[in-house]
Amino acid sequence: MTSDREQVVFEAGIKLGALYHQWVGTPISRVSAGSVETAIERAVILQPFVEEITVRFDRSLMTENRFGYSELSGMMFDVxxxxxxxxxxCRARLAPEQGYPLMKIVECHEIQNLSRDR
Structure with a gap:
């Protein structure tokens, strides 16, 4: 059996991995980026164990093709x-680091002595 701490880390990792692989390649432009960020946040927050999520894209990497849009790449994510x-x-992040869209655990902790009413 896994501990809550082990499970919370797993949940963060699996959700970032799923998000990344589901959205990479999505047609995007600087105009539509905000609505795509919001759509991802609203979809992921519905999943079990997710308390908060913030999605931002690096719009400077969005170069339009001849049809007026770009494709979402891993290097654009800041989640x-x-x-x-x-x-x-668990607080985890997906963001570019040394030329790679890296997923990592930023912080993990347990809160003691809280009421179970939460």
């Missing part, structure tokens, strides 16, 4: 997600 399982919290 932060907070997951919770029980009283364990």
């Amino acid at each position: 932060e997600i907070v997951t919770r399982v029980g009283f364990a919290y």
Whole structure:
């Protein structure tokens, strides 16, 4: 059996991985970027264990093709997600680092002595 801490880290990782692979290649422009960011946030927040998510794209990497749009690439993502399982919290991030769209755990902790009414 896994601990809440192990599960919360797994949930953060699996959600970032799914988000990345689901959205890479999506047609996007500087005009539509905001609505796509919001759509991703609204979809992911519905999933179990997700407390918060922020999605931002680097619009400077959006170069239009001859049809007036770009394709969403991993290097455009700047995503932060907070997951919770029980009283364990994980903050994870997907963002470019040294030329690669890296997913990593930023912080993970458990809160003690809270009411179980949450």
